[in-house]
Amino acid sequence: MSNLSKVGKLIHLYMDEIELGDGKNAPEFLISSTAKVLNETGGRNWIPIIVKEVGEDKYEVIGNSFIFAVAEAAGLEKVWCIIADESEETEQISKILSGEKTPQINLSTATRDEIKAALQYLIEKPDSKLKGVKLPVATNRIDEAPRQYWKDFKPITKLGCGITTAKVNALKEVFYLTPQPIPEPEKVNLSTATKDEIEAALKYLIEKPNSKLKQVDLAKATERIAEAPRQNWKTLEPITKLKCGIGKAKINALKEIFYLS
Numbered sequence: 001m002s003n004l005s006k007v008g009k010l011i012h013l014y015m016d017e018i019e020l021g022d023g024k025n026a027p028e029f030l031i032s033s034t035a036k037v038l039n040e041t042g043g044r045n046w047i048p049i050i051v052k053e054v055g056e057d058k059y060e061v062i063g064n065s066f067i068f069a070v071a072e073a074a075g076l077e078k079v080w081c082i083i084a085d086e087s088e089e090t091e092q093i094s095k096i097l098s099g100e101k102t103p104q105i106n107l108s109t110a111t112r113d114e115i116k117a118a119l120q121y122l123i124e125k126p127d128s129k130l131k132g133v134k135l136p137v138a139t140n141r142i143d144e145a146p147r148q149y150w151k152d153f154k155p156i157t158k159l160g161c162g163i164t165t166a167k168v169n170a171l172k173e174v175f176y177l178t179p180q181p182i183p184e185p186e187k188v189n190l191s192t193a194t195k196d197e198i199e200a201a202l203k204y205l206i207e208k209p210n211s212k213l214k215q216v217d218l219a220k221a222t223e224r225i226a227e228a229p230r231q232n233w234k235t236l237e238p239i240t241k242l243k244c245g246i247g248k249a250k251i252n253a254l255k256e257i258f259y260l261s
Contacts, residue, residue, distance in 0.1 A: 006083040010048060013059060013081045018051060020068055021060045031066070035073035045071055048080045050094045059083075063094030107175040108150065112143040118174040129170040133162040148180045182207060190258040191233065195226040201257040212253045216245040233260055 038045070049071075050063030061068045062084060071079045084090045095101035105114050116139040123130045138161040145159060153168045153175070163171070188201045199222040206213045221244040228242060236258065240248050 006053065007085050009083055011081055011083060012078050013051070014078050015072065015076060017057050018049070018059045018061060018068065018079070018081070019054075020065060021062065026066050026069060031069050031073050034066075034070045038070055038074045038076075043074060043076055045076075045079050048082045050084050050098065051081045052084050052086045052091065054086075062091040063098040063100065065098070065100060102173055104174055104176050106178055107142075107153075107171075108148050108178045108180070110147075110175075112139065115139055115143055122170055122174060129167045130163065133167070137161050138163060147177075149182050150177055151179045152177070185257060188258050189261055190225075190236070191231050191261045193230075193258075195222060198222050198226050205253060205257060212250045213246065216250070220244055221246060230260075236260070 045067050047064060047067055049061055049065075049068050051059040052062050054060045059081065068079070084094060092101070096103050105118055107115070110118075116135065119130070119133070119138055119142075120135055122128060123133055123135060141159040141161040142156060145155065153171050154165075156163050156171070157165050157168055182204060185201055185204050188197050190198070193201075199218065202213070202216070202221055202225075203218055205211060206216055206218055224242040224244040225239060228238065236251055236254050237248075239246050239254070240251055246254070
């Protein structure tokens with residue numbers, strides 16, 4: 001759609017050739033008062049509007065929408081614009097650079113410093129839901145957690161870092177996730193496995209998509225299986241009598257990881 005010869009150029013466009021799109025809303029006072037100053041100082045928008053071409057002599061604002069709103073309120077006939085290409089990446093960075101969209105970082109791969117800076121921004125915002133969260137504690141616990149496997153932000157509520165279920169959605173403003181698949185652990189000999197090995201294997205089975213063990217209490221199941229006389233078992237059936245949430249309908253799911261000798 002875009003005329004490549006125009007991309008990147010500063011062009012004087014008529015206001016009736018431009019539509020606002022989904023630009024950021026601003027208080028009416030800021031728009032009207034700025035429009036008055038603009039008219040009093042010559043009516044030229046020294047900071048251009050960023051637009052993309054959507055048709056013949058038709059453009060859509062993708063950055064600096066506040067300037068467009070001010071120019072409209074000031075009754076300007078023409079405004080200076082920079083023509084951008086029509087890619088989603090260009091629109092996204094235009095909104096970020098013009099302050100209309102908050103940049104996000106990938107929590108799956110973020111460095112400790114990136115996590116700290118993002119959390120500090122959220123905590124210090126006016127009326128922040130994270131106001132009482134201690135920055136060093138939250139930063140350290142999130143950084144040390146297995147973030148690369150998280151599918152959502154709920155695990156943060158279990159880190160004891162002050163970010164509860166009522167607060168966790170506030171993180172979505174600056175973070176997103178690209179989870180890696182949980183690596184399948186090696187087979188575990190339940191006859192001789194340590195408590196930590198049992199817990200790790202059960203955790204993998206419980207957290208698998210569409211797991212039959214989804215509702216099993218990990219701590220409870222680990223404790224009861226670890227304390228049982230496993231070295232004498234010939235099958236996994238005794239687990240169904242431990243009252244750990246793994247009944248006969250679920251027992252076969254354990255065979256993916258566990259074996260007995």
